[in-house]
Amino acid sequence: MPFVTVPVNTVQRWLGVITAIVTLAVLALLGQVLNQGVRVEADLQKLFPKDQLHPLAARATEQLYREFGNKALLAVQAPQRDEARQAAEVLARAIAHNPLLHIEQVAGHSPQLIAQQALIARHHFQLLTPQQREHLRTDPTPLLGQAQAALFGFNGNGLSPLDDPLNLVPGYLHQLQPALNGELLNDRLLVADEQGQLILFALSVQGEAFSLSVQEQVDTWLTQVRQQLQDNPHTANSQILVSGAIFHAAQAAQQAQREVRVIGIGSLVGLLLLFMLAFRRLQPLFLSVLSVAYGCGCAFVVTHWLFAEIHLMTLVFGASLIGVAVDYSLHYLCKYHATLASGGDRDKPVLDGLLASLVLSLITSVLAYSCLFQASLPGLQQIACFSIIGLACSWLFVMGLYPLLLRQRAQVDSSLPAPVPLVDRCAFSIWQFWQATSRQARIWLAVVLLGVFSLGAFSFSISNDVRTFYTPSPELMASERRLQQVLQGVSPNQYFLLSAASPEQLLQLEEQFRYGHLDPLVARGAVHGYTATSVAVPSQRQQALDYQLQRDRVYSNQGLASEFMQSAGFGAEAIADTREKFHLAAGNDLLPDTWLLPDAWLQVARPDQRLLWLGEREQSWVSIIGLRGVADVDALAGLASRAATGQNTILWVDRVADMSVLLQHLLQVSALLLLLAYGVIIVLLWCAYRQWRALVQVVVPMLTTLTTLSVLAILGVDITLFHVFGCYLILGLGMDYSIFSYVGGMHDRVSQRAIWLSVVTSLLSFGLLSLSSTPMVQAFGMTLLLGCLFNWLYAPLVATLKPPMQRLHRHKGKQDDE
Known part of the structure; x- marks a missing residue:
């Protein structure tokens, strides 16, 4: 050179x-x-290119995570209602004294609900639920029974019978509220089932949920509250269940810090001992x-x-x-x-x-x-x-x-x-082994190695499971499943994304998709339910149809309103006033200023309802249909392509599946670039030595990579992105060992000692990572644990070729410090 x-x-x-x-x-x-x-970024999505996802899906996901990221659920569970109630009081007081947490109402008379009631009341003549439409067209008996019950104070909370004779407004408002299977106890949701009594608290975190300081404070607070419940004999049988991003992030951070301490201390002690023995x-x-x-x-x-x-x-x-x-x-x-x-x-x-x-x-x-x-x-x-x-x-x-x-x-x-004699004995042992190995023994070793490669290729499998990044504890997963089972909340990871040229077309697209595709799947049990903006704000076309239906079936001369009010004892004047209110609202046809529009709804909607309407994005109007209780992902994924028409688009978004696809793409790209790196290094070696024999140096990391991946495959380990990342380190370490072994030959004890110290250092740095409980860290550590050992095992192979050029790199005479 x-x-x-x-x-x-x-x-x-x-x-x-x-x-x-x-x-x-x-x-x-x-x-x-x-x-x-x-700025240290922790969002895994930032690792991937933006154009790999539909840009609208990326925006929707960002908006969903902004809404759900700082939300949390806490619940107390106890065998008896009284114990659950007392535990809930303890938890409520603890939350009140924690400035990082704020209680949000799960249900009840929230300001948004009151504002929504007022808005729906102003437009109720043109609003009907699908069930109400069906009853009006076929059999109005259930509606008349409902109106009768409301007249006597049952199932009320609606408008006056003079404004809404059939009591249709409460039914419409009911479909807009969260699907909660329980009862209110002191403005808290209580759910009773075979597993016990559960009282829930919906919380918002006042701060960044992914901040380590916030996580530590919330985790310490939660531990204290749990201990407080255990110390109280009246609440000793109760437990606290949690759900939310902050608890997963806190657990991951604690796990990482614990492993860093254990592995770091072990590595430091080992390195200290190694350097003291060697130097x-x-x-x-x-x-x-x-x-x-x-x-x-x-x-x-x-x-x-x-x-x-x-x-x-x-x-x-x-x-x-x-x-x-x-x-x-x-x-x-x-x-x-x-x-x-x-x-x-x-x-x-x-x-x-x-x-x-x-x-x-x-x-x-x-x-x-x-x-x-x-x-x-x-x-x-x-x-x-x-x-x-x-x-x-x-x-x-x-x-x-x-x-x-x-x-x-x-x-x-x-x-x-x-150095301590043990250091040199270990450092020189692998070179002495290859020197003592006969040609026939090397052939048998090569045959065994080919067998390992063949068996590894037969057992080879790839995994793109997102759980390689993080696996929560069984306790946290059980808590999550329990609360999701009770609440049947909307998942931020699976939803439909719809886009159209105008708000009206978008609402019509939602309605067509809901009635023609989603409702049959709900009936089949493929999904428990869904929520969409068009549930609260029908398209103008549907509002016109509902208005006409009420005009013809409810508020006509011989309509259901007149029939019910006469049977209930209302006079002719009251009946006439009711019918006149309907006609004064809009005449025979709805006027433009009487439509219920998305903008008006968004002003009174809850945060979880507002995020369903993304508004105008890139010259299109975009919305989300959220899903509850997804049971058949394949059935839902197949809907999008069948339902989209013309310029209207419907996109199925499955964040877990999308992340797996991105991981697969990243793994493929990383593997191809690893092969490219080998090719570039081969060219460099030829330019440096101008001898074909020098190319043998690349054989060491290449054999090591193949052997490592084969052994992992034989052991039943699925190869992931982090195993491929480990192969880059194998290449770097292997080339280092190869170069010094090739230049120094079989008798350069200084280089052999340095290579052995490097191997042990790497084992202490990486090998302990294989003990991690985090899958991605464990995969990285196991790859390098095997890679370091195999690199050392194969390094002496290149020392058998000694080009004349090596004389430029060595001292005169042999370097032997034994």
């Missing part, structure tokens, strides 16, 4: 200058980042940590400055760079340690003989990660940026500052103690 002809001292000085310039530039960027504010002092550990911290810090600042934010997944994946970046430090420190321990030439730069290999190692890793820039996925591009900058800056720190930091130490230390 051309750069080996440049004097090492010159390169070393220039690298020190470059390191200083980079540091000053990063500090300047840090000032801008702090001035604008650090007999703490300074090498401090320098290694410093180089990695410098690289990660620079990567964070530059990536945040470029993207105006940094994603949590970028930090998780980027922080794993320690496994690759620490290799640069270990090779330098092992060479420095060996030079002093053997009494070698102290004036000779440590980088002499290392520079070319370290440069090639950096370039191969950077090229591997740069392939991620080819993806159209913002998440991968941000990860690539973080990885490249982190690796480059860690490498620059080692090459530019280590010579300065260790120069004075080299003059003080006349000699250094040799």
Whole structure:
């Protein structure tokens, strides 16, 4: 390679200058980042490109999550009503004293309900439910019975019999309220079933539900309330059930913090012991940590400055760079340690003989990660940026500052103690194993390896399950299912998105879809129910039809209103006044200013009702039909394509299924880019060595990747996106081991010791992640646990080929510090 002809001292000085310039530039960027504010994004959807989803669906989902994100449900459950009531009082007092929580009415005489009653009353002559229409056309007996009951004070709460003789308004208002199967007890919803007595509290979180501080405060508060109920003998048998994004986020955060503590402490203790055994002092550990911290810090600042934010997944994946970046430090420190321990030439730069290999190692890793820039996925591009900058800056720190930091130490230390014999025995063991293995034994090993690949290919399966990101505890899932079973609330993850050219066309589209497609599915039990704006605000066409139906069947000369009022004892004058009110409202036909329009409804609608009407979006009018109790997803998914007509569109949105599709796409793109990275590295190796034998170096990470994935498949593990992410680290680590093994050959003990220390460091950094209870972290950790071991196992294979060019990279004579 051309750069080996440049004097090492010159390169070393220039690298020190470059390191200083980079540091000053990063500090300047840090000032801008702090001035604008650090933003860490946790929304997984931000990892994916916006054009992968229908833009209207993306907007609808954002609006739904704004509404539901800061909502929560709490409930007390007890075997007896009295105990449930007392527990509810304790919980209500606790909520009242918590400034982060505010109770919202589940049902009752809320301001919105009163305003809705007034609005519907003004337009009631043109509003009918589907059941009321059917009764008016076929058999009005149930309506007459309902009017009779209201006349005597039963099922009332409607208008005066003089304004609404058949008492139709309460029925219309009833369909607009949440579907709650229970009774009100002190303005709280109480539901009784075979599992006990349940009293519910609907809450809004006063703050950002995904804020760690808010989560910690709410979780601490909830623990105290539960303990308070357990300590009270009158409520000891009660329990608190919860549902909401804040509880899932709090649980995930607690789980992550707990694992970070356990795994972090274990990794730190292991690294401390390892460096003490290998170097007999703490300074090498401090320098290694410093180089990695410098690289990660620079990567964070530059990536945040470029993207105006940094994603949590970028930090998780980027922080794993320690496994690759620490290799640069270990090779330098092992060479420095060996030079002093053997009494070698102290004036000779440590980088002499290392520079070319370290440069090639950096370039191969950077090229591997740069392939991620080819993806159209913002998440991968941000990860690539973080990885490249982190690796480059860690490498620059080692090459530019280590010579300065260790120069004075080299003059003080006349000699250094040799590593503990166990370190060298472990480090050299794999090379000795391959040296002692006969040709016939290697053939049998190759046959076994082919068998593993074949069995792995036969067992190979892929999973795009969104639960790889986060799996809630069984207790929280049981609580969620219990409350959803009771409330039958609208799911924010599954809904229909409709669009049309005007509000009137959109309402008509909703009605056609509801009556022609959704109602039959409700009757079949495929879905429990639905909610839509057209339930409250019929289209003008439907309002005109309902007005005509009431004119002909209710308020005509011999209509049902006259019949009922005569039977109820009303005089002719009262009957005439009632009929006159109907005709004065709009005459024989509705006038434009008498329509009930969406804008008027939105002013009195509850928040959950307002979010169903998205309004004008991109020259179309858009609305949502929310679903309750989805039982047959396939039946619902097939409706959209059959129901859409002309310019009107109906889109089925299933956030779980959409996320799985996006994960599958991301996995495919990542796998293809991984293959591209191998191809680019092969080209680089040819350019660097100009010898076909040098291409054997790429065999190590390639064999390791195939072996790792095969073993995981044989063990019954479904391959996910995070296994593929782990393969990128396998490529980076494997190329590092290959390069130094190829250059050093079978007798370079310094490189072999550095490779072994890198393996153990990586195992301590990544291997413990395989113990995580978070599926994505566990997948990443297990992949790298196997990958590090197999990389080490295969690394000596490339040492059997020694091109003449390696003489430029080695000291004269053999490096043997045993």
